[in-house]
Amino acid sequence: MTDQAYNFAYLDEQTKRMIRRAILKGLAIPGYQVPFASREMPMPYGWGTGGVQVSAAVLTPDDTLKVIDQGADDTTNAVSIRTFFERTAGVKTTTRTTDASVIQTRHRIPEEPLTDNQILVYQVPIPEPLRFLEPRESETRKMHSLEEYGLMHVKLYEDISRHGHIATSYAYPVKIEGRYVMDPSPIPKFDNPKLGDMAAIQLFGAGREQRIYALPPYTQVVSLDFEDHPFEASKADHPCGLCDATDSYLDEVIIDDTGGRMFVCSDTDYCAARQAAGFKGKDAA
């Protein structure tokens, strides 16, 4: 049921138009951060206001929406955002990845490969991949314009000389179509290979930082690396304790105070679907 006091999908039409124009420019310049006049939303900055504004601008009443946080549909912030759109847009919602036409996510890409009938909307806290190397927006904007990404390579290489590995395990920077270096949002680097050549449209919204960027389908995405230290997508070296999957990203769960733990899929829908199909892990009931 829609809350009649508000416009469809909460935002007023002028705001949606402004966001929609930014999305189109973002798609035309893959990986480039388009400034947009982010609005104050009825949820805090840092809690998905960018993703929510992008979703509000793309949703139609015919959509089926899925919202995940950390891969799960049932985490509190995912529940809160899903309820927001049920109230303000009256859209159907689902937890099934395959049934969703729009998926809003925080920190994960679903395990199930997405299709060309789907849109994936990321919540982004800090859209600027160079921010932790250079705090000034005026400087990082110049660096992008001059394609001056040496600093990023130096940082990654310093990691290697100190630790023997690149010490970035999430929000791992990528280069888009050989031009812009982009922050893929804080997804684990395990998810990085899914970013490129994806059939679905990927949209990124950073509300507090007032930026929107996008990846059209089948865009070339390369995780930054070095010839002698190639990029490696990693995860905990276990099968899922519930569904026995060996190809999914795992959460580690502490089950007692004597060091006992188990590993389970972070993508709850993927895990549930496998269990329903009869797969059973060593910790399953």
Place this chain on the structure above:
Amino acid sequence: MYVAVKGGERAIESAHAWLAEERRGDTSISELGIPQIREQLKLSVDRVMAEGSLYDPDLAALAIKQSRGDLIEAIFLIRAYRTTLPRFGASSPVDTGAMSCDRRISATFKDLPGGQILGPTFDYTHRLLDFKLAAEGELPQAPTREATPGNVPHVTEFLNREGLIEEAPHDDTPPPDLTREPLEMPADRALRLQALTRADEGFTLGLAYSTQRGYGRNHAFVGELRIGAVAVEMDIPELGFAIEIGEITLTECETVNQFKGSKTEPPQFTRGYGLVFGQSERKAISMALVDRALRWEELGEDNVGAPAQDTEFVLYHADNIQATGFLEHIKLPHYVDFQSELELVRKLRREAGATETQEAAE
């Protein structure tokens, strides 16, 4: 046996019901009414209006009640409501020279046209807890006198007449709108002032204080501080003239600051400016000091690297709604990122351990 955490929705509902109960507190104590908050916690209301960027004392009072007195939460409620309001147009600039002043003081001249009006201030109160208030004591009668009619001229105008203070030339350029356009550097003074007037009071105070202690010192005198009501007028195109649509209370602070002069310009004083909704004089003075510090470039001063001189730093961190949202978001689940860090640290430790063992063996 581990069971996947379910029931987020129920947890949220229950938490919110509990919150509502806590908000009300002990039901044997009578409930706070909006008019009580509006009238008796007026300075809280004023702060919420100022930083919420919406002049509506009743809504601000409601927000304070709903937020259990957490003013940043109340400001957030007001901001989120404000953004849904339709815009009918922009008012004409208010004329603070025509303010009917409740308070008007100058630290630079002992007496001046319009006079010094101490007004309802905490200044010179002895900060002794008043136990009579706890006992709901009687209200002492404040003496009254006739208001002096006519405009109260600005102190800086006197200085301007002698050419002793920099000109503030009239400018009809429409100012940028921080709430409708993404913030972009470099920010002109209009945009900076706009950001500062809704900036967090504590942050602004801290920055202003730092300039006094030498981090971008600019030696400010409070030329004038005034608090009072001004008329808000709006041009109605259909009528062809402006009409008064209401009255708001403002606090305005103009500082007179040092300036040495240059080869091309004789020595003269410079200005800092603060203007805030409601009675918010700490904020208005702070704003004027920070405004002045941020003007180093246009006045040809040195950037000594002080935080208050750094426009990008000040403007990107002054908004308490942005700050508190991002700060508090770190309590949201980060299982996935943390897991990836765990794996990485374990791997690095394993390898470090292997190297050590190997070295020991050699």
Place this chain on the structure above:
Amino acid sequence: MQAETLAGGFDTPAVQSAHAFRGLLEAMARPGTVRQIGGAAPPRPLSPAAGCALLTLCDTDTPVYLAGGADCDAVRAWLAFHTGAPLTGPSHCAFAIGRWEDLLPLSAYPTGTSEYPDRSATLIVDGTDFAKPGAVLRGPGISGQATMALPGIKAFQDNNALFPLGLDFIFAGGSRIAALPRSTKITAPATVTEVF
């Protein structure tokens, strides 16, 4: 005020513009694909699809350039009433609309700056015949390659060479649209000689 001016807008703006935008989004994200969009009935010579794109994307914040036959009283009044968009010349527009030959030369439009390449015009090319033989497209949004009817080849190759600066195009004809972002690489089809 003419009845034509008042009519032809969206009946249910929130929902119709949401659908129209999804069409535009899919078109811009997948160059070479053609979508149907509807809900607007603009005055001639605008096509319904072009009118729909204008209603979905334009307002008081977007200067619009009406090129050639699109610059007529009926279109001016309709656009002003339904969007409030200010009219301007090509050098300051956010959107331009007209037939391909009326929109030329492309050098007249803003292509963005190196720090803000998004500050560039989007051209709505009306009267597109989607049945014409297609140019070959490669780039973001395209798996392998795609084909699309384009009014020229070199103009779009030159535009692509400006990347990340450049113009973006929405093609409209009847109730159909397609789009070509600046990121797409274009080659002439092997069997068709370049006429432009």
